[in-house]
């Protein structure tokens with residue numbers, strides 16, 4: 465999978481332009497606020513249709529009403545044109561000029577490693593669920609369709625609980641048991657493999673403590689109906705559905721302790737990197753093609769072994785874009801970022817740091 469070019473128009477602070485990317489590492493470097501993260505965000509959006517902002521308008525250049533990103537992606541010998549239009553709170557996706565829905569985009573096309581990934585370790589369960597759901601929605605088109613259906617059904621059941629509509633409960637419960645059980649089964653299967661890959665990555669990063677990933681489930685397909693009956697009074701009192709995959713967590717244990725409560729900041733960073741590396745491996749296993757790797761701010765990584773791991777990982781995949789306030793070593797293309805524009809510069813000859821395999 466190779467990104468050939470990226471075009472942006474009215475995207476945050478990026479100057480409208482088309483950038484061409486070679487195979488190997490592209491280093492994008494420059495001062496804070498120059499637009500390096502915005503470039504990775506636009507690339508990730510164009511390739512996956514995904515964005516984490518709460519309001520899509522945030523992505524549009526202030527003062528404008530619409531933005532556009534376009535990627536040319538070489539995949540299995542053929543070129544696809546992926547387009548995302550943003551405007552009036554709506555996102556329009558096209559592949560080769562034809563309107564598509566999110567789950568119809570090439571789903572294994574990019575992985576984005578960011579400094580704020582440590583929030584996956586320290587943050588609330590919702591962040592880890594979002595990580596897992598985003599990954600599973602990319603691995604399975606069916607999951608991508610069933611998850612929003614399940615979430616809508618939860619919202620509708622919550623409304624019925626608040627309105628005291630007891631007569632509607634059997635109908636909503638039947639829907640939730642059916643959709644929710646399917647979601648739990650997919651999560652169980654995927655987390656088994658994800659846990660193995662994250663364990664390996666954590667060890668490769670030099671951690672002496674074992675990393676364990678497990679699903680913490682508020683109910684199971686086997687007990688879903690009985691749990692609804694058992695928690696009925698509590699759910700009516702709270703006016704919300706307290707069991708189901710929307711309440712579950714992906715628990716992270718480092719050595720003998722829950723990582724969120726006990727991991728040091730460096731350990732949390734290593735765990736977060738392990739989760740992203742596991743995501744990269746899982747997407748490659750599923751789709752048979754290595755995703756484009758986007759690494760945001762490698763220069764924020766002060767620990768020498770994690771920094772070497774990141775740079776070696778970037779050099780090991782067919783294509784990576786690595787941003788930083790300094791230039792990533794070993795780059796095939798060097799782009800200096802300045803006020804939303806990117807200027808080609810001769811790549812420096814700094815060698816990659818050594819890391820054990």
Ligand SMILES: Nc1ncnc2c1ncn2[C@@H]1O[C@H](COP(=O)(O)OP(=O)(O)OP(=O)(O)O)[C@@H](O)[C@H]1O
Pocket residue numbers: 475476477494495496497498499500501502503521522523524525526761789801
């Ligand atoms: N919708 C928008 N319209 C115009 N400018 C925006 C918009 N959204 C963000 N920006 C600007 O983009 C800049 C941030 O760019 P970005 O986060 O990509 O910087 P960066 O180069 O990654 O910096 P750092 O090294 O600090 O991470 C900020 O100056 C911000 O004000």
